[in-house]
Amino acid sequence: MEKELDYTKPSRQLSRLRPLAGVLRSAMLVALCTQQASAFSLDDVSARAKELNARPWTAPTSNLPAVFSNMQFADYMQIQPRTDRFEWRNQKTPFKLGYYHQGMRFNTPIRIHEINGNSVTPVSYSSDRFQFGSLKLNPADESPLGYAGFRVLYPLNDPLKEDEIMSVLGASYFRVIGKQQAYGLSARGLAIDTAIGDGKGEEFPHFTEFWVQRPTPQDRSLTFYALLESPRSTGAYKFVLTPGADALLDVQARVYLRGKVTRVGIAPLTSMFLYGPNQLANRRNYRPAIHDSNGLAMHNGNGEWIWRPLNNPQELAVSTYRLDHPKGFGLLQRGRDFQSYQDLKDRYDLRPSAWIEPRGDWGSGSVQLAELPTPDETNDNIVAYWLPDTLPPAGQPLAFDYRIHWTMDEAGLLKNEVAMVNNTFHTDGEQLQSNLIRQSDGTTAFLVDFKGESLNAGVAPVPTPQLSIGENGEILGSDLQPNPATGGWRLSLRIKVKDPLKPVELRAALFSGKRALTETWSYQLPPRSNQHRTF
Helix, strand or coil: CCCCCCCCCHHHCCCCCCCCCCCCCCCCHHHHCEEEECCHHHHHHHHHHHHHCCCCCCCEEECHHHHHHHHCCHCCCEEEEEHHHHHCCCCCCCCCEEEEEECCEEEECCEEEEEEECCEEECCHHHHHHCCCCCCCCCCHHHCCEEEEEEEEEECCCCCEEEEEEEECCEEEEECCCCCCCCCCEEECEEECCCCCCCCCCEEEEEEEEEEEECCCCCCEEEEEEEEEEECEEEEEEEEEEECCEEEEEEEEEEEEECCCCCCEEEEEEEEEEEEEEEECCCCCCCCCCCCCEECCCCECCCEEEEEEECCCCCCCCCCEEECCCCCCECCCCCCHHHCCCCCCCCHHHHCCEEEEEEEECEEEEEEEECCCCCCCCCCCEEEEEECCCCCCCCCCECCCCCEECCCCCCHHHHCHHHHHHEEEEEEEECCCCCCEHHHHHEEEEEEECCHHCCCCCCCCCCCCEEECCCEEEEEEEEEEEEECCCEEEEEEEECCCCCCCCEEEEEEEEEEEEEEECCEEEEEECCCCCCCCC
């Protein structure tokens, strides 16, 4: 599985880099980029995607000379954009655009165009846009090169400072941050055959071409379009980025498929979970938790809210949740207290959650979660996406519109409809002996904290827990008590696992009569194995 790019961690970069795809363009397609356009729109990119979909797939070829393709990460990171050569530097607009240089495995350039009024003009490559540090490069080696991606800058936290708020680099990956946030999880354009387990591997569509609308001085949103390509798909995308305390990214996607596709993941999100209170590390580490996200949240069309804590499993695990007419889903980072992470370098407490809000009715389908084992935090091992039940006939696009909220206000996503699962603790079960000493009894225990206005302990009526467990487990005991530290309630469970080589599914929620007061805690206890965990 391909990994996201993290520009703060050298080892993480190397594990995630993959070639950028590209195809030869006909003279007609090149001419389209320089012609006068009455009103460039998603329809223009969609027409391009449909036409390319009717052609056989042509694999991209590298244009990198050895001096660039053989670069190590430390050398590549010396290639930085010159701030005085940002796009629109001399324009009175709050947005600026910087580019990523090719190098290492970024071996096929993407094409970038500027939309200005009615004109569409290619952005030509120039080595003058970059600083190369101490690298000794022959200018002749730079002549055939291009851009690997781009970044968007905006005075978000300080009106006098340009902050990077969006990064587009590597396959169809992109990351966005809001005010006082730090880069964490990624989104991408499309997921094809993720975690199938057939030995063929996942197909990674790439954004190969972009059209960026030059903003006016009054604009507080940036619009750009993207062309997506892969062996079995082409796609047209429109993005509208609106910076703020929560960054908003509105997406319109039109995807054409060719050939047999088993899974098509819509609005995919990619993240990392190493360990946390629900799955502890087995070696000493001063950091209590390491993750970009710690749970999958879902809002079903029937109104149910679901919280699924993430795992770092021993083997690939795929979970599917029925979500007809979805109201939203996302990978969230719950818990903003620095004490929960203690990491001054990577600041996991500042990494945003990403919430997908569908626009229009997406119909019937499921949210699928793929969890892969990882020994360290340099690899993204979590993928979540929406899986439609049916795909359109050949020649007809998959059409999905949605908004991505990049937020640190996870409780606000619930809109006070229900209380949230505030934390999940996994521990060995124990019993209190007559001498008041706690003694392990061979069971597995969970403590689930629920928190929210509807659960203010001592004010609201005492809720009633509703519990269920799969056939591979048995609930031996449960207890619900007020949690005065949070103002909510703590549910404690003791369970017996029948076969440790199989997973156990658990669900719990707090009710008042027939009304759900909380989201549904849906947990999968992964199978245990004889392999020693290295995290």
